[in-house]
Amino acid sequence: MVCTALDLACLEASGQIPPLPPEAYTPSTLRLLKNPRIALANGQSLLVPHCDHNWMVDPSIIAAMHYICQCFLIAEKKDPKVAWRKYGNIRSETHYVETADLAVNLHITNQYPFNVKAYIALTHDLFEDLGPLIPELTPARFVHATWKGDPKYKPVLIKALSLLTDDKSLKGWDRHREQVRIANTDPTGLVAPVRFPDKLTSLNRDVWTLLSGIIPFGDRERFLTHHYERREVVQGMKGISPRLMRWFDRLMVKADCVIDAMQNGVNLEGARNDFLDPLYSVFPATPELRMTRRTLAALAPQAATL
Numbered sequence: 001m002v003c004t005a006l007d008l009a010c011l012e013a014s015g016q017i018p019p020l021p022p023e024a025y026t027p028s029t030l031r032l033l034k035n036p037r038i039a040l041a042n043g044q045s046l047l048v049p050h051c052d053h054n055w056m057v058d059p060s061i062i063a064a065m066h067y068i069c070q071c072f073l074i075a076e077k078k079d080p081k082v083a084w085r086k087y088g089n090i091r092s093e094t095h096y097v098e099t100a101d102l103a104v105n106l107h108i109t110n111q112y113p114f115n116v117k118a119y120i121a122l123t124h125d126l127f128e129d130l131g132p133l134i135p136e137l138t139p140a141r142f143v144h145a146t147w148k149g150d151p152k153y154k155p156v157l158i159k160a161l162s163l164l165t166d167d168k169s170l171k172g173w174d175r176h177r178e179q180v181r182i183a184n185t186d187p188t189g190l191v192a193p194v195r196f197p198d199k200l201t202s203l204n205r206d207v208w209t210l211l212s213g214i215i216p217f218g219d220r221e222r223f224l225t226h227h228y229e230r231r232e233v234v235q236g237m238k239g240i241s242p243r244l245m246r247w248f249d250r251l252m253v254k255a256d257c258v259i260d261a262m263q264n265g266v267n268l269e270g271a272r273n274d275f276l277d278p279l280y281s282v283f284p285a286t287p288e289l290r291m292t293r294r295t296l297a298a299l300a301p302q303a304a305t306l
Contacts, residue, residue, distance in 0.1 A: 037069040037072075037091075037093065038062075038065050038066070038069060038093075040091060040093070040094075041065070041069075041091060041093035041094050041096070041097050042056065042097060044090055044091065044094040045094050045097040045098045045101065046098055046201075046204055046205070046208060046273070047097075047098070047101050048101055048102060048105045051101075051105040052104060052105055053101060055100065055101070055104045055114055055115065055118040056097075058114075058115045058118065058119075058149075059148040059149075060115055060119050060146060060147050060148040060149050061100070061115065061118055061119060061122060063145075063146040063147075063148055064119060064122055064123060064142075064146045064147075065093070065122070066146075067142065067145060067146050068093060068096065068122075068123070068126060069093065071126070071130055071134060071137060072091075072092070072093065072130070074133075074134060075129075075130045075133040075134055078133050079133055082129065082130065082133060085205070090205070092125070092129055095125065095201060095202070095205070096121075096122045096123065096124070096125065096126070097122065098201040098204070098205075099121045099122070099124060099194065099197050099198045099201045100117075100118045100119075100121040100122040102121070102197030102200055102201055103117045103118060103120070103121035103193060103194055103197045104117055104118050104121075106193075106196070106197055106244065108192070108193035108196060108197075108240065108241070108244065109189060109190075109193045111189050112153070112156075112189070112190065113149075115149055116149070116153055116156075116157070116190070117190070117193060117194070119147065119149075119157065120157060120160050120161065120164070120190050120194050121194045121197060121198070123142065123161055124161070124164045124194050124195075124198055125164075125198075126142070126161075127139060127142075127161065127162075127165040128165045128166050128168070131165070131168075132168065139157070139158045139161035139162050139165070140158050142161070143157045143158050143161070156188050156190065159187070159188050160186070160188045160190040160191060160194070163182050163186055163188070163191050164182075164191060164194060164195070166178070166179065172225075172229070173229055173232075176229045176230070176232065176233045177236075179195060179233050180232075180233055180236040180237060183195045183233075183237045183238075183239075184236075184237060184238045184239075192237050192238070192239050192240065195233065195237065196234060196237060196240055196244075199230040199231075199233050199234050200234070200248070200251075202226075202230055203227065203230055203231070203251070203252075203255060204273075206223070206227050206255065207254070207255055207258050207273055208273045210258050210259070210262050210268055211258065211268050211269070211271045211272075211273050212269060213267070213268065213269030215262075220262075224259070227255075227259070231252060234248060254274075
């Protein structure tokens with residue numbers, strides 16, 4: 001199947017990306033959260049414990065999630081494997097949600113409102129993942145179709161998403177080194193605040209996967225190479241506060257303990273993943289800002305059984 005502009009034009013005109021009301025908690029918005037694919041992504045996500053998840057019901061985020069899910073439906077007709085992460089039965093949209101949740105709750109930058117950070121983080125890998133299968137899918141097209149917030153942010157959203165899309169010709173450490181360079185020279189101020197949680201969610205998934213009794217990628221050496229390259233990307237980025245980097249270093253000590261146990265043949269299956277628990281003590285959310293998993297389950301019943 002050849003995916004063309006017509007696929008996206010039909011999507012944009014179909015009503016599946018509806019104009020959303022500005023108020024977050026309306027019957028229409030809550031109904032949209034019950035989309036099975038959105039429910040699956042939210043239900044699978046390792047959200048930051050005891051922190052703010054209200055970004056999920058921002059109109060731009062819901063519109064973006066609907067567009068993303070429909071684009072994966074288009075792409076899967078050409079490559080059924082494109083939507084699945086190399087962590088077992090975890091979809092790509094789950095990584096997007098986890099990155100956005102961290103981007104909001106880490107408060108790396110206050111230069112932009114929360115919905116701008118969440119929107120960029122949610123979409124950071126979309127064009128890299130689906131670009132080869134849907135060439136007509138571009139940051140400009142996506143932003144114009146889904147951004148419901150202040151129009152003045154559209155140019156910076158398009159620029160940041162373009163910078164976050166990796167050059168597919170780069171592999172291994174060359175790719176990661178370019179990510180560091182772009183984060184450190186980015187004129188928008190959004191790349192590092194998204195690249196940091198992007199790598200951190202992958203490192204968290206490494207720990208979660210090992211504690212599930214599975215080696216990420218199904219290959220020990222490949223997993224360790226990717227794991228340590230991700231760490232180097234984080235450590236190479238400028239502009240991350242010393243406090244946050246100290247917290248990151250403490251998390252890496254936890255990760256090393258899990259990896260050492262794996263290397264020594266310890267059975268890790270069933271152990272609790274408390275990798276992100278310290279974030280609550282770094283940036284606690286107030287109760288009125290907090291959306292719990294119970295609330296998410298009530299909004300999206302399909303997620304409750306995952």
